[in-house]
Amino acid sequence: MDKILIDGGRDLEGTVQISGAKNSAVALIPAAIMADSTVTIDNLPEISDVGILKDLLEEIGGTAELSGDTLVVHPEKMFSMPLPNGKVKKLRASYYLMGAMLGKFKKAVIGLPGGCNLGPRPIDQHIKGFEALGAKVTNEQGAIYLQADELIGNRIYLDVVSVGATINIMLAAVKAKGQTIIENAAKEPEIIDVATLLSSMGARIKGAGTNVIRIDGVDTLHGCRHSIIPDRIEAGTYMIFAAAMGKGVTVDNVIPLHLESLSSKLREMGVQLEVGDDWIHISKNGELKPIDVKTLVYPGFATDLQQPMTALLTQSEGSSIVTDTIYNARFKHIDELRRMGASIKVEGRSALINGSSNLQGAKVRATDLRAGAALIAAGLVADGVTEITDVYHIDRGYTSIVEKLTSLGAKIWREKLTEAELEEVNNS
Numbered sequence: 365m366d367k368i369l370i371d372g373g374r375d376l377e378g379t380v381q382i383s384g385a386k387n388s389a390v391a392l393i394p395a396a397i398m399a400d401s402t403v404t405i406d407n408l409p410e411i412s413d414v415g416i417l418k419d420l421l422e423e424i425g426g427t428a429e430l431s432g433d434t435l436v437v438h439p440e441k442m443f444s445m446p447l448p449n450g451k452v453k454k455l456r457a458s459y460y461l462m463g464a465m466l467g468k469f470k471k472a473v474i475g476l477p478g479g480c481n482l483g484p485r486p487i488d489q490h491i492k493g494f495e496a497l498g499a500k501v502t503n504e505q506g507a508i509y510l511q512a513d514e515l516i517g518n519r520i521y522l523d524v525v526s527v528g529a530t531i532n533i534m535l536a537a538v539k540a541k542g543q544t545i546i547e548n549a550a551k552e553p554e555i556i557d558v559a560t561l562l563s564s565m566g567a568r569i570k571g572a573g574t575n576v577i578r579i580d581g582v583d584t585l586h587g588c589r590h591s592i593i594p595d596r597i598e599a600g601t602y603m604i605f606a607a608a609m610g611k612g613v614t615v616d617n618v619i620p621l622h623l624e625s626l627s628s629k630l631r632e633m634g635v636q637l638e639v640g641d642d643w644i645h646i647s648k649n650g651e652l653k654p655i656d657v658k659t660l661v662y663p664g665f666a667t668d669l670q671q672p673m674t675a676l677l678t679q680s681e682g683s684s685i686v687t688d689t690i691y692n693a694r695f696k697h698i699d700e701l702r703r704m705g706a707s708i709k710v711e712g713r714s715a716l717i718n719g720s721s722n723l724q725g726a727k728v729r730a731t732d733l734r735a736g737a738a739l740i741a742a743g744l745v746a747d748g749v750t751e752i753t754d755v756y757h758i759d760r761g762y763t764s765i766v767e768k769l770t771s772l773g774a775k776i777w778r779e780k781l782t783e784a785e786l787e788e789v790n791n792s
């Protein structure tokens with residue numbers, strides 16, 4: 365097991381290439397199993413979630429060849445093998461195998477998903493959707509059993525706007541008989557990416573990216589080739605690193621429209637941004653101003669950037685408030701930031717940040733993926749060395765983060781945990 369160390373206080377400068385989107389990749393790989401011939405997915409991020417999904421495809425009888433950032437999925441020999449636990453618990457997006465296997469085989473057994481611990485993350489809206497399409501769904505000892513004689517299109521109104529439920533229902537509905545209408549659907553760019561792949565496979569989907577999606581079921585889906593959109597959360601994370609320590613950093617291979625909610629907040633803080641067709645140049649210009657941020661569904665401020673943004677706001681001159689309306693317990697990073705000298709109080713769904721703090725390197729733990737990104741942001745700013753453990757969370761979502769930051773001038777490296785540290789982790 366590794367830890368990441370950062371010797372802080374160095375300016376960042378240069379260009380960083382942004383990888384394909386995690387939250388697209390982890391839905392596109394399950395979607396690919398629905399085809400009856402080869403699906404090739406390009407621009408895959410190099411993250412552990414992708415590796416686990418590849419293994420799961422092999423568990424259900426398929427083959428998936430990963431070469432560089434391309435995955436070639438051969439779904440011809442796949443069957444509905446139960447996946448009750450094990451690897452499905454290591455990530456959130458294993459839940460997409462429910463929609464994909466239900467659509468393809470009309471039956472599936474999948475363990476409840478894992479993913480970041482951000483407080484309760486129910487999947488009741490996914491299940492409501494599958495049931496509306498005619499599936500019988502039961503939860504037996506932590507595994508979800510799904511079965512349908514046939515799936516029939518229906519009108520489904522989501523009680524909460526959910527990325528996962530929107531995509532999962534779309535996956536099951538593309539092979540249902542007749543029309544499905546998903547109302548109050550989520551509008552995240554990753555949903556459009558999944559709809560684009562499914563459409564290239566022969567699905568008939570209209571309205572992805574709006575709050576009403578109409579799907580006309582088809583009998584078969586064929587192979588195709590698809591390139592994943594850039595990761596707006598990875599890009600946003602580097603923009604935050606650059607706002608903290610950047611002399612002049614360009615995030616390249618991005619869709620600037622996907623980053624507007626973050627860009628406008630950074631401008632409000634006094635950060636300078638120059639925006640091109642597929643790049644954004646960020647430079648810090650004097651003191652950072654305090655701001656208030658509220659996370660919302662897309663196109664609002666992404667909850668996945670809330671934690672790194674909180675770390676950045678410890679450097680603003682004055683008091684900021686960050687409110688997470690999506691996950692009310694997404695604050696585990698705050699105890700760790702406090703260890704580094706941050707002055708932050710949590711009240712209900714809000715973090716009250718009192719800046720600017722002179723952060724000091726410390727031993728901290730990445731409690732989840734974006735908490736890890738927040739600690740890296742803090743470590744880049746801090747005096748002295750920050751040691752971050754439980755970095756497997758960070759590896760779920762960031763391609764070569766140590767190498768990318770090193771190329772920008774950061775002093776950051778990985779080391780193996782010592783025996784004593786391993787014992788501490790195993791006992792915690």
Ligand SMILES: CC(=O)N[C@H]1[C@@H](OP(=O)(O)OP(=O)(O)OC[C@H]2O[C@@H](n3ccc(=O)[nH]c3=O)[C@H](O)[C@@H]2O)O[C@H](CO)[C@@H](O)[C@@H]1O
Nearest residue numbers: 387456457484485486487488489490524526527528529690
């Ligand atoms: C793999 C993936 O794409 N993960 C993203 C996805 O997670 P995920 O798909 O799990 O998030 P959702 O959009 O479903 O969750 C949004 C909110 O709805 C609630 N909810 C969701 C489903 C449900 O059936 N019932 C219910 O109450 C959740 O608890 C949460 O409060 O979107 C989140 C919100 O943008 C991001 O933080 C995650 O990075």
Ligand SMILES: C=C(OP(=O)(O)O)C(=O)O
Nearest residue numbers: 456457479480668733734
């Ligand atoms: C919460 C996240 O991921 P997941 O839903 O995969 O746990 C995230 O990417 O910030």
